Amino acid sequence: xxxxxxxxxxxxxxAVAAVPTRPPLAxxxxxxxxxxxxxxxxxxCAYHLASLDPGLRIAVVEATHVGFGASxxxxxxxxxxxxxxxxxxxxxxxxxxxxxxxxxxxxxxxxVGRISAAERIDCDYAKGGVLTMARGGFQDRYAREEIExxxxxxxxxxxxxxxxxxxxREMLNASGVVGGVWHAHGxxxxxxxxxxxxxxxxxxxxxxxxxxxxVTEIVDGGVVTAGGRVNADMSVLATEGFGATLPGRKRTLVxxxxxxxxxxxxxDAMWSDIGLVNRPTFGDFRNLIIYGQxxxxxxxxxxxRGAPYxxxxxxxxxxxxxxxxxTELVRVLTELFPQLGDIDxxxxxxxxxxxxxxxxxxxxxxxxSGFAVAGGYVGDGVATSQLAGxxxxxxxxxxxxxxxxxxxxxxxxxxWEPEPLRWFGINMGLKIAKAADRREERxxxxxxxxxxxxWLRGKRR
Numbered sequence: 001x002x003x004x005x006x007x008x009x010x011x012x013x014x015a016v017a018a019v020p021t022r023p024p025l026a027x028x029x030x031x032x033x034x035x036x037x038x039x040x041x042x043x044x045c046a047y048h049l050a051s052l053d054p055g056l057r058i059a060v061v062e063a064t065h066v067g068f069g070a071s072x073x074x075x076x077x078x079x080x081x082x083x084x085x086x087x088x089x090x091x092x093x094x095x096x097x098x099x100x101x102x103x104x105x106x107x108x109x110x111x112v113g114r115i116s117a118a119e120r121i122d123c124d125y126a127k128g129g130v131l132t133m134a135r136g137g138f139q140d141r142y143a144r145e146e147i148e149x150x151x152x153x154x155x156x157x158x159x160x161x162x163x164x165x166x167x168x169r170e171m172l173n174a175s176g177v178v179g180g181v182w183h184a185h186g187x188x189x190x191x192x193x194x195x196x197x198x199x200x201x202x203x204x205x206x207x208x209x210x211x212x213x214x215v216t217e218i219v220d221g222g223v224v225t226a227g228g229r230v231n232a233d234m235s236v237l238a239t240e241g242f243g244a245t246l247p248g249r250k251r252t253l254v255x256x257x258x259x260x261x262x263x264x265x266x267x268d269a270m271w272s273d274i275g276l277v278n279r280p281t282f283g284d285f286r287n288l289i290i291y292g293q294x295x296x297x298x299x300x301x302x303x304x305r306g307a308p309y310x311x312x313x314x315x316x317x318x319x320x321x322x323x324x325x326x327t328e329l330v331r332v333l334t335e336l337f338p339q340l341g342d343i344d345x346x347x348x349x350x351x352x353x354x355x356x357x358x359x360x361x362x363x364x365x366x367x368x369s370g371f372a373v374a375g376g377y378v379g380d381g382v383a384t385s386q387l388a389g390x391x392x393x394x395x396x397x398x399x400x401x402x403x404x405x406x407x408x409x410x411x412x413x414x415x416w417e418p419e420p421l422r423w424f425g426i427n428m429g430l431k432i433a434k435a436a437d438r439r440e441e442r443x444x445x446x447x448x449x450x451x452x453x454x455w456l457r458g459k460r461r
Contacts, residue, residue, distance in 0.1 A: 001334055001341055003261065003326045003348050010073045011262040011301060011347040012192035018072070020065040020211035025227040031057040031208075033396060034223055034232040036215050038062035039071035040381060041374050042238035043198045044389025045396075047115075050205035052397050058207045059232070061225055063214035067195035069242050070381060073351035075260060075291045075303045077281045078112050079130050079186035080105035083359050083378035087149055093407040099154040101406050106159070106185040108387040112194070113187060121197030123189045124296035128278035130186035131163075131171055132285060134179040138446050139285040143181045159184055172275045172282055174336040188279045188293040189382065217247060221370065234396055237373040238389075240381065241354035244313035251416040254426065255315050255352035258379055259325045260303035261333070262295070262347040263340065271298065274337060286440070287433040287447075289379070290332060300340070302333050305379075306434065307350060309426040312419055320350040353379045362411035363388050365395045372396065376413065 010018075033049060035042040038060050046058050062068070080102060082089060090098035113125045134140040147162045161182050163171065168180035199209055210225075217224040222231040237243060241255030266274070276282070276294040283291045292302040306325045310316070326348045334340050356362070356376035361384060365372040372395065374388035375381075391403045403409075416422050436449035 001263075001330055001343055001345055003323065003330060003345055006261065006345040006348040008321055008348060010192070010260075010349040010351075011295075011299070012072060012076075012190060015190065016067070016072075016192045016196045018065065018067070018192070022066075022209050022211045024212040025061060025210040025225050025230070028228045028231065029059065030231045031059045032232060033058045033234045033236065034230040035060045035236040035238055036218075036223060037069070037238035037240070037242070038066045038199060038209055038211070039069050039238065039240065040195060040198070040385035041240065041389050041392075042236065043195065043202055044386050045236055045238060045374075045392045046207045047198060047202045047205065048390045048393035049396060050202060050207050052393055052399065054206065059230055060202070060207060060209045061213040061215060061223065061230060062209065062211050063242070065211050066199045066209065067192050070240055070351050070353050070379075071195040071385070072192045073260070073349060074191050074258075074379070074382060075281070075301060076189045076191050076293050076295075076382070077130070077186065077291055077380075078109055078125070078189045078382040079183065079281065079380070080109055080383055081380040083361065083380055086153060089407055090153060095153060097407040100402065101408065102153070102155070104387055104403055104406055105383055108383040108390075109185050109187055111390075112189070112383060112386055115201075116194065116197065119197065119201040121194060121201065123191075123194035123197060125187055125189050126279040126296070127187040128276075128280035130183040131168070131280045131282045132181045132183070133168060133172065133174060133177050133282060134181075135174070135176040135284050136178065136444055138440060138444060140179040141446075142285040143179050146181050170275065171280060173273060175338065182280070186281055188281050188295075190296065191382065215246065218371070232370070234370050234372060236392060236396075237371070238375065240375045240377065241352035242315060243354065243375070245315060250313040251418070251422070252413060253354035253356055253376055254309065254313050254416055254422065256305070256309055256355050256426070257307035257319055257322075257350050257352055258303055258305050259307055259320075259322060259329065259350035260301060260348065261326060261329050261345050262301045263299050264344045264346050265298040266300065266343065270339060273339060287436045288430075292333075299346075300333065300337075302329060304329055304332065306430065308430065309423060311423045313422075315352050319352070321348065322350065325350075353377065353381070356413040357416045358414055360411060360413070361388070361408055362413060363391045363395070363409050364411065365392070
């Protein structure tokens with residue numbers, strides 16, 4: 001198993017037209033709402049806006065093609081996660097607010113499946129939950145602490161359960177598994193099929209999508225693209241990490257890279273040994289996140305963090321590939337599943353995700369300026385973007401709902417530090433996470449370096 005012969009492109013793009021198929025904007029237009037970015041956030045916002053008020057004139061402008069960014073490249077985890085953990089919401093806003101945010105995200109996981117079925121979007125949706133493996137005694141301690149903490153926030157056994165070693169290994173027969181946590185509110189999806197299907201569903205409701213129409217400036221009363229100006233009462237920025245390419249936004253959400261690999265389809269016998277029968281997504285309790293899923297066509301799609309932050313919040317196609325990180329993903333995957341040693345890696349890829357300085361996602365609107373924004377998902381954006389897009393739509397049409405009262409609404413992001421402090425701090429955080437994982441793997445004990453990493457991210461104990 002190696003990366004040398006792998007195709008340098010997302011596996012998911014094999015199933016869709018991963019090129020522009022819609023015309024670019026070629027003249028000035030007037031609309032009610034313009035949305036920048038044809039990814040999950042922008043398209044969910046457009047879809048729900050058109051459903052709430054069919055008379056609205058809605059335009060989506062996209063720099064490349066539908067699903068070019070994180071929405072078409074991610075690990076296909078549709079799960080109810082919050083970057084710093086829901087306990088952080090409880091610390092920031094109280095237990096009731098944290099529970100409301102969790103329940104809203106749980107509903108969003110189901111909404112993705114429900115709307116996909118209603119719109120006949122074949123995105124390989126399988127609600128098998130999320131398994132976080134405990135590999136070794138100290139990770140088992142983390143698992144038990146997570147269960148205790150989740151129940152203290154108001155969740156029940158129907159939401160989250162501790163699994164002992166045999167139960168966890170029955171679900172996923174990976175090496176070293178001694179226990180785990182199973183979250184019910186999670187689904188595996190094919191992200192590119194979902195984002196392309198969502199674009200078509202929005203268009204059926206009258207939304208206009210313009211591809212190859214990069215925004216060069218956000219101005220009062222609209223946006224300017226390479227092909228014309230869009231005049232609008234409300235402008236929505238839904239670009240996640242790619243917003244750093246716009247003037248004045250390099251320090252708002254920084255682009256960090258997450259990379260992935262995918263195997264060839266595995267045999268039935270191999271799947272019988274590995275498990276993942278109901279296609280739960282999976283990871284473990286290490287500090288530098290890994291994530292995987294069993295795809296509908298029988299592959300293992302596996303990813304992780306660890307790629308460096310690039311000076312000046314740069315985004316380049318070449319950053320999607322890092323031989324060192326991709327090789328490390330192969331090492332970890334074969335460590336988890338030694339039987340994969342002779343299996344081919346068919347695809348490898350990466351992409352930028354968006355991270356705010358306080359690692360908190362947000363949904364905000366300023367009616368006076370006619371500007372709204374959502375993002376900062378830190379890679380946990382499939383279900384979160386559905387909730388964000390729907391909430392944005394409700395805010396725009398001035399619908400007061402439980403969602404518009406959630407604690408992340410109108411959260412203000414602090415700015416990232418200027419360079420070179422930003423480059424040094426982020427990459428030092430990555431080095432600390434890697435060092436903590438190496439130390440924990442070597443000693444079998446929790447590393448205090450992980451506490452330092454949490455402090456750098458703004459997570460309070």
